[in-house]
Amino acid sequence: MKKQKFSIGALLQIDLKNGQYAFGRVVNKEETLFYDFFTDNISNLNFAKIYSAKELFRVSVMKYAITSGLWVVIDNKPIEADLALPNKYFIQDMITKEFSVYHQGNIIPATYEDIKGLECAAVWEPEHVEDRLRDYFAGVPNVWVEDLKPKLQVN
Template sequence: MRKKNGTLGDILKIDLKNGSYAFGRVLKSPLIAFYDVASETQTPPEGLLSRDILFKVWVMKSAFKSKNWVIIGNSPIDTPLMEDPWFFKIDPISKKFSRYKDGIEVPAFREECLHLERAAAWSPEHIEDRLRDYFMGIPNKWVESLKCPT
């Protein structure tokens, strides 16, 4: 039986459906960090822990029901990795920007949001697309659609 949610520190193997796997790490639910590594074989979980993080985003719980997302280990998380990232929001009516982190929302200028992820929960399929595109070196339509307007 699959878990309904990941547990803090769970290490995920994500099948990119192109012969390779990407890897992630469950942080504070629903936040997951994704590593800058793709492999055609299962990388030992301990070999991932020192790798760079590509991005941290919120992911829908349905990821843990997906056959493409498999928990391959668990390891305590270092303090720097546990730090919540800032996300940006745009009010749909006023069009004003804000930054959001760990339940705190503060007004922001657009320029402060340009390099932040949009506050959004990603579906597992969109994460798979994003990772596959990244490792193939091509722009991702989901990243582009959620990017802060310039």
């Protein structure tokens, strides 16, 4: 694998190791967006089709997924302003089970209603993202997504 530079705007080709390839894009210094698009034929990629695909999810990913060359940078173009804005994430205290919302370095107390539908604040390993993408495209639940769902406190 060839070393690569981490850069905002990079379009990433992700080998799902099942004959399929998925695609992501570095949208800011903290997040990578993953597209609802895959292919089993990378010999004739249509970048416009990838860029116009629906956003599936975005999370923080260990930078070595890119810098090591595991995920290959296949294009790079400036990020649109609306894509560059970081998402909100939820945090759950392991002991008290209380929720907070993390957004752009700020953490504020929250209710379950406030965090419903948010991703958990976590930095994902590349293989876990690959698992998540494979499972999504196969239409099956993903163990990592399930594990990171908010836990309601039962009294």
